[in-house]
Amino acid sequence: MDTANIVSLIKARLGITSTVRDIYITAIADAVVKELEDEKGIALEPDNANHLLFCVDYATWMYQNKPTVDIMKYQSGSVGGAMPRYLQYRLHNLMIHNGR
Template structure:
């Protein structure tokens, strides 16, 4: 998945028009994509709009909840589990 595309969409969602936070946001984007790949076993396809918007929503949540100790919102958990089921990860490999 293209980090530049995810970054651009996250910035649009957050209403950020400058490049001041790009370094920080790029690190979050790369971290989330790596987490989804390594820990969750997902290979996201940048051409799939569902995958792209999930990544954008997940990165946005990570950015906005950086000082919060609450867990992942239910809608993101639901979508993440659906993605893991859709790609066919065996139940014994699912890490939640």
């Protein structure tokens, strides 16, 4: 999967025109691709638009999800936001489609 393409689509989606955040966004995009391939067992196809857009959506959510440490949430074990339902649904479909 071409992470440079993922980064450019994330920036377009968020309306980012400068290169100031490129290192951070690229690290997130690389982590998303690695997680999907290595941990989730999804064989990402470079020409598959669904795979590309899922990577963009997932990485965008990771970029925007900045966990706040609230002592009550920390003690209950729920620091940060949970993955949105639509992303969970799409991830499960990708995993099922790939036979996991």
